[in-house]
Amino acid sequence: MITNRNCIIRLSRYKNALYRLRDLGFVKVFSDNLADAIGVTASQVRKDFSLFGITGNRKGGYEIASLLEKLGGILGKDRVERVIIVGAGHLAYALMHYRGFEKEGIKIEAAFDIDPLKFAKNAQIPVLPIEEMKDFVVSNNVKVGVLAVPEIGAQRAADTMFAAGIKGILNFAPLRLKAPNDCTINNVNLEIELENLVYFVNILGKKGEDKI
Amino acid sequence: MITNRNCIIRLSRYKNALYRLRDLGFVKVFSDNLADAIGVTASQVRKDFSLFGITGNRKGGYEIASLLEKLGGILGKDRVERVIIVGAGHLAYALMHYRGFEKEGIKIEAAFDIDPLKFAKNAQIPVLPIEEMKDFVVSNNVKVGVLAVPEIGAQRAADTMFAAGIKGILNFAPLRLKAPNDCTINNVNLEIELENLVYFVNILGKKGEDKI
């Protein structure tokens, strides 16, 4: 069981690159094409595949269609993944209006909020009272949720999600959530992303100055 | 010069944990407190600090105020970082209305778009025609930008940003941007984040089944 996050992220990138190549009319691909496409070495590509038992044809490379199928299987893209959002604020609004998830087999089914002003029972993606979350999650067998409530209420909201049966949270609130250990948290911390970017811009800037 | 991204991200997390501790009234902290707070080992904390020449007091731990100052210096938080957004769509709207960046010393100064319907010259954060970006970036000495345009226009928009003098891009478009090598790209790919989450939820679920 591979638990190297970077490795799994590379699989997603291979998949995306393969979609592009396929749509361009390509049928086969070599490890070095994929390597170029996502910016890693060709051995990294082959090693990643080897880890998951994906094989190609010596001399002949890999067949794109079959590769996509295998990667899809590993990444759970063989069926549509139903997802909910908790906290129907600005960020949720952007996510709910984004068309890009569907083509990845990710379907945002509903959002939940505490603020009655946000409720929209009959919208395309309904916004429902948080009290209805548990029933919804159970009856739709939802396993993954996005957490987009303010920091102050985030841990409590997460606990409600876990209690409802959610096993994975994509967390936008800038704190470290405590979670049961059969549950996964992926954090998207935009403050930290920007701060990190600033650091690298600064050190690259300084490196430039040194050369003078 | 430390270029280990995870290490720099940990510095940000230490800093955030330290803010909390300080606001709770603490004055000193030990490496194991910080370790607990962000979920790493105490040696990791000390090693990280050691790498940047940060020292504490044997037996006495670290003084929070001085630690914050040093971390701030390393992460470039000793002054406000001016940032622009290119693409004033849904995501940009969420970012522009988010109050959380300011307390981190990150100020979104303006957004730029090609769609005249989006222009808002006199808004608190103005939305301006993309043609005005270069002047703005030069005269405000902006080094960092957020890219939030659709995938199809992303590389072109990025090139315009580089030409204007931007040295770091936080990229939300789901593609790999080509960039000059004195420039840094940090990608936030939400499709991949969700896909990754689904993978880990699936394998943890399967692990559970095995035990039966």
Added chain:
DNA sequence: ACTTTATTGTGATTTAATTCACAACAAGTT
């Protein structure tokens, strides 16, 4: 049929990151 060429698949090696382990030492205690 035989040779050349191109590419995979993976064990061995290297490099990078993390953890270990403990000497150094400051602060308190007897």
Added chain:
DNA sequence: AACTTGTTGTGAATTAAATCACAATAAAGT
């Protein structure tokens, strides 16, 4: 003043990840 305790700081050891290197081999050419 000697002893105890608790914590840092870091070199050494370990672990994890990436890269190298090349045998295996399929396809194409002669």
